[in-house]
Amino acid sequence: MKIQTINAVLILVFKTNLDKSGDLEKLSKTISGIPGLSRWNIDLEDCDRVLRVEAHSDIRGLIMTTVRSAGFYCEELED
């Protein structure tokens, strides 16, 4: 299997309720500063407004806390 565990990027996905680009701006102020986060985006076209994060470590808890304290809904998108 072609898996590299060294430097592995973790993909974290969450269901949110962000709705417009203004919400994105609001969130980006806080989320971008999270250590270990390398890249993130929100698919506003999807009904689950999926927040997708690429991170160097498992920062699920930190992400959810951050999104919630910015005033949005955030849960892990379950399989």
Added chain:
Amino acid sequence: MNEHSFKFANSMRVRDEQKEQLIRQKAMEMIVRDGFDGLSMQKLARAAKVSPATIYIYFRDRDDLIQQISVAEVDRMMESTFVGFNTGMSFSKGLQKQWENRMRYWLDNPLQARFMEQIRHSPIGVKVFKKVKKEFSLKMGEFVHGAIERGEVLKLPLEVYWSMAFAPLYQLIKYHLDGHGLRHEKFLLDEKTMKLTLKLVLKALKP
């Protein structure tokens, strides 16, 4: 960063190439059948029998998905077009190789080929094709100009040349994929029909 180093933390699963291929395949099917607007991550998840979360392991969003598939398919098409071909070939040998390769690509990959036709004029497609067009026109240009210099082919305006050299092939491919020709009789593009047409094309392009 290694492309295969993604890991899905929510369930700590790892990248599964077969699953990714299936997602790509289903996405192409949806786009060919229903157009770009017919594709959503939710519908795609249902079609590929995976969870939406799984799709997001591989793709950031819908546009990223379309872009990634387009890049991969364009590369594949390009590679297959130039198999066994080099720009120094004689005009008749080189054009025959081009016809064989293009016919093979379309007949073996009808879904991918239709997908490419669909994306060709979309904003994402235009961006992706731009890169390929350059490489294509460089190689094909070198081939044709060499042949013109050697007196093997007429010097013509590019559009006239292309219409003569390739449009007949693509029309035959279209009939083949439709399954029928002009009179709705069954039509199959085989080697013999291809070579017959190619012979006439080569004759017409001779100085």
